Amino acid sequence: MKARVHIMLKTGVLDPQGEAVRHALGTLGFEGVTGVRQGKVIELDLAETDRAKAGADVARMCETLLANTVIEQYDVELL
Amino acid sequence: MKARVHIMLKTGVLDPQGEAVRHALGTLGFEGVTGVRQGKVIELDLAETDRAKAGADVARMCETLLANTVIEQYDVELL
Numbered sequence: 001m002k003a004r005v006h007i008m009l010k011t012g013v014l015d016p017q018g019e020a021v022r023h024a025l026g027t028l029g030f031e032g033v034t035g036v037r038q039g040k041v042i043e044l045d046l047a048e049t050d051r052a053k054a055g056a057d058v059a060r061m062c063e064t065l066l067a068n069t070v071i072e073q074y075d076v077e078l079l
Numbered sequence: 080m081k082a083r084v085h086i087m088l089k090t091g092v093l094d095p096q097g098e099a100v101r102h103a104l105g106t107l108g109f110e111g112v113t114g115v116r117q118g119k120v121i122e123l124d125l126a127e128t129d130r131a132k133a134g135a136d137v138a139r140m141c142e143t144l145l146a147n148t149v150i151e152q153y154d155v156e157l158l
Binding site: 034047 | 110111
């Protein structure tokens with residue numbers, strides 16, 4: 001089973017990397033970009049075949065390693 | 080309009096960051112993870128309201144700035 005995890009900074013947390021991208025897009029002539037947020041996407045190949053158990057496993061991976069839950073939120077999608 | 084761009088290394092390109100995550104998950108006891116690929120996700124707020132034009136604009140942003148198309152592939156999703 002495959003899982004995709006999106007990890008983004010929580011709303012309200014300053015995103016300097018996204019801000020840099022927004023500024024760079026502006027200098028390249030892309031004027032209509034009003035906001036940019038950058039995050040991570042992690043694709044996992046899992047041996048587990050049970051959807052419920054795989055989802056719970058990936059959530060535990062996020063809590064313990066993949067995301068910094070103080071400032072980041074994560075979203076698990078099973079494919 | 081909002082757009083989400085996924086940028087991943089192309090298949091066949093070595094992903095040392097993903098490999099490091101896979102190894103770290105193994106040492107934490109998550110044995111069933113057979114592969115990990117890590118990429119970027121960029122969320123854009125666009126002033127453009129026409130879907131076709133917004134999609135074309137974001138594709139141009141990927142080609143010129145957001146993705147390194149030699150080793151990365153991108154995928155645009157309009158929300």
